[in-house]
Amino acid sequence: MSAGAKNTNTEPWGGFDDPPVQGSGSAVIDMENMDDTSGSSFEDMGEMHQRMTEEEEEGPGGAPGEEPGDDGEFLGMKGIKGQLGRQVADEVWQAGKREASKAFNLYANIDILRPYFDVEPVQVRSRLIESMVPVRTIAFPQKVAGELYGPMMLVFTLVAILLHGMKTSQTIIREGTLMGTAIGTCFGYWLGVSSFIYFLAYLVNSQITMLQTLSLLGYGLFGHCVVLFITYNIHFHFLFYGLWLLVGGLSTLRMVAVLLSRTVGQTPRLVICGSLAALHMLFLLYLHFTYHKMVEGILDTLEGVNAPPIQRVARDVPALAPAAISVTLNTTLQTLGALLQSH
Amino acid sequence: MAEADGSSRAFLGLSDVSISADIPVEGDISMPPTSSSKDDGFSTLDEPVKDTVLRDLKAVGNKFVHVLYPKKSKALLRDWDLWGPLLLCVTLALLLQGGSVDSKDDGGPQFAEVFVIIWFGSLIITLNSKLLGGTISFFQSLCVLGYCIMPLTVAMVVCRIVLLGGSGTVSFVVRLVVVCASFGWSTFASTAFLADSQPQNRKALVVYPVFLFYFVIGWMILTFAPAQ
Numbered sequence: 001m002s003a004g005a006k007n008t009n010t011e012p013w014g015g016f017d018d019p020p021v022q023g024s025g026s027a028v029i030d031m032e033n034m035d036d037t038s039g040s041s042f043e044d045m046g047e048m049h050q051r052m053t054e055e056e057e058e059g060p061g062g063a064p065g066e067e068p069g070d071d072g073e074f075l076g077m078k079g080i081k082g083q084l085g086r087q088v089a090d091e092v093w094q095a096g097k098r099e100a101s102k103a104f105n106l107y108a109n110i111d112i113l114r115p116y117f118d119v120e121p122v123q124v125r126s127r128l129i130e131s132m133v134p135v136r137t138i139a140f141p142q143k144v145a146g147e148l149y150g151p152m153m154l155v156f157t158l159v160a161i162l163l164h165g166m167k168t169s170q171t172i173i174r175e176g177t178l179m180g181t182a183i184g185t186c187f188g189y190w191l192g193v194s195s196f197i198y199f200l201a202y203l204v205n206s207q208i209t210m211l212q213t214l215s216l217l218g219y220g221l222f223g224h225c226v227v228l229f230i231t232y233n234i235h236f237h238f239l240f241y242g243l244w245l246l247v248g249g250l251s252t253l254r255m256v257a258v259l260l261s262r263t264v265g266q267t268p269r270l271v272i273c274g275s276l277a278a279l280h281m282l283f284l285l286y287l288h289f290t291y292h293k294m295v296e297g298i299l300d301t302l303e304g305v306n307a308p309p310i311q312r313v314a315r316d317v318p319a320l321a322p323a324a325i326s327v328t329l330n331t332t333l334q335t336l337g338a339l340l341q342s343h
Numbered sequence: 344m345a346e347a348d349g350s351s352r353a354f355l356g357l358s359d360v361s362i363s364a365d366i367p368v369e370g371d372i373s374m375p376p377t378s379s380s381k382d383d384g385f386s387t388l389d390e391p392v393k394d395t396v397l398r399d400l401k402a403v404g405n406k407f408v409h410v411l412y413p414k415k416s417k418a419l420l421r422d423w424d425l426w427g428p429l430l431l432c433v434t435l436a437l438l439l440q441g442g443s444v445d446s447k448d449d450g451g452p453q454f455a456e457v458f459v460i461i462w463f464g465s466l467i468i469t470l471n472s473k474l475l476g477g478t479i480s481f482f483q484s485l486c487v488l489g490y491c492i493m494p495l496t497v498a499m500v501v502c503r504i505v506l507l508g509g510s511g512t513v514s515f516v517v518r519l520v521v522v523c524a525s526f527g528w529s530t531f532a533s534t535a536f537l538a539d540s541q542p543q544n545r546k547a548l549v550v551y552p553v554f555l556f557y558f559v560i561g562w563m564i565l566t567f568a569p570a571q
Binding site: 119156157 | 471
C-alpha cells in the first residue's frame with residue numbers, strides 16, 4: 001500500500017494529496033481557480049493535460065519550488081499575456097468551428113435535395129409528354145411526380161429561349177442586364193406562382209404539397225417553351241394565338257385536372273383552378289408580347305396593356321435593324337417555313 | 344495480498360499509459376492532391392519566381408492540349424486548377440464587350456454579365472451533377488467546364504476577325520459554322536471528362552445542362568455585333 005501511496009503522488013491528475021496550486025491539479029479541484037471563459041471547454045482540458053505532462057517531465061521537485069516566488073504563475077497560467085493569448089486562441093477556435101459547421105450544414109442541405117433529383121432519362125421524357133395530356137378521370141387523386149430535375153431544366157431552357165427572343169427583338173434594358181431579367185422572370189414565375197398556388201391550396205384544403213406544385217408548374221412550362229421557341233422565330237399572329245390556345249390550353253387542362261382531382265367542393269375548385277389557368281395563360285401571353293419583334297410595322301394594341309418592366313427604346317425597325325439580324329431572321333424564317341411545309 | 348498488489352500494479356501501469364500519454368487527437372483533412380503534390384520533399388518558396396510561374400503555365404498549357412484532343416484521360420481531373428478557366432473567362436468577356444445595337448447604351452453583354460453567366464452556369468451544372476449522384480468533386484467540375492470553354496473563345500476570336508471584313512450574309516454563314524463547330528467541340532470535350540463520373544444510364548441528364556450552357560455562350564458569340 002505504501003507503493004500505492006507513492007504512486008498516487010505522481011499520477012497525472014495529481015491525486016488528492018497535491019495542494020490545488022498552479023493548475024496542475026485535477027479538473028475537479030481546479031474549476032474554482034480557472035477563469036470563467038474557458039472553464040469547461042474540452043479543448044482546454046486537452047491543453048491542461050498537455051501542460052500537466054510537461055510539468056510532470058520537469059519533475060516533482062520543480063513543481064513546488066516554482067510556486068512561491070513566481071508572480072507570473074498566477075492561477076496556473078503564464079501571466080496575463082498567457083491568459084489573453086489563450087482567450088484569443090479559444091475564440092478563434094470557436095469561430096472556426098462555427099464556420100466549419102455552417103459549411104457542413106450547407107453541404108448537408110444539398111443532400112436534402114438529393115432525393116428529388118433521383119430520376120431516369122426515360123422518366124423525364126415520359127413526364128414531359130404527359131404534361132401535355134390531360135387526365136381523364138378526376139374521381140381519385142391523380143399522381144404527381146415529385147421531382148425537381150425536369151422543372152429546373154425546363155426553367156433554364158425557358159431562360160435560354162427568352163434570351164433568344166430578347167436578342168432578336170433588340171430589347172435594350174437600361175437598369176439591368178438581359179440575363180438578369182430573363183432569369184428573374186422565369187424563376188420568379190416558377191417559384192412565385194408555385195408558392196401562390198400552394199397557399200391557395202392551403203386555403204381551400206386541397207391535397208397537394210409544395211413539392212408537387214413546383215413539379216406541376218415546372219412541367220407545365222414545357223408547353224411555354226415549345227410555343228415561344230416557335231413563335232419567336234415565326235411571326236404570324238394567328239399562329240401564335242392558335243398555339244397559345246392549343247398548347248397552352250392542353251398543359252393548363254392537365255394541371256387543372258390534377259388539381260380538380262385533389263380538391264373537394266365547387267367553389268374551392270373554381271378558385272384554385274381559375275387562378276392557375278389565368279396565371280398560366282397570361283404568362284405565355286406576356287412572354288410573347290413583351291419581347292415581340294415588330295415585323296412589317298404591325299403595332300399590336302395588346303402591347304400597351306402589358307406594360308413591360310423594362311424600358312424600351314422607340315425605334316424605327318427598317319432604319320435600325322442591322323443587316324445581320326434581319327439576315328438571321330430571314331434565314332430562320334425560310335428554314336422553318338420549309339420545315340413546316342414539308343410536314 | 345500479493346495478487347491484489349500485482350493486480351493494482353498492473354492497473355497502475357494501465358493508468359500510466361492511459362491519461363498522461365493521451366494527447367488530444369488532431370490532424371487535418373487535406374484536399375485532393377493538386378499539382379503541388381509533385382513538390383513533396385522541397386518547398387517552393389526557395390525556387391525563383393520564374394520557375395514557379397513557368398511550372399504553373401506549363402500545367403495550364405498541358406490542360407489546354409487535353410481539351411484540344413479530348414481523350415478519356417484523367418489529367419484534367421487529377422490536377423485541377425482554376426487559372427485556365429479564369430484566363431478564358433476574362434478573355435471571352437473582354438472580347439464580348441462593347442458590342443451594342445445602340446452605341447449610347449449597354450446593348451451587348453457587359454463584362455460582368457458574361458463573367459457571372461459562366462461562373463453561375465458552371466456552379467449550377469456542378470450542383471446538378473452532384474445531386475444526380477456524380478463522383479466528381481466541386482472544383483474538378485468547375486475546372487473541366489472552364490477549360491472546355493476554350494473552343495468557344497477561339498471561335499470568338501475568329502468571329503471578331505471575320506467581322507472586321509464586314510457583316511454580310513457570307514460572314515454570317517461563316518460565323519454560324521464556326522460557332523456551331525466549336526460549340527459541338529466544347530460539349531463533346533466536357534462530356535468526355537464529366538460523363539465518366541456519372542452512373543451509366545444517367546449520362547443524358549448531366550449532358551443536357553452542359554449542352555444548354557455552351558449553347559447560351561455560343562449564342563452570345565454568334566449574335567455579337569460590334570459597335571457601329
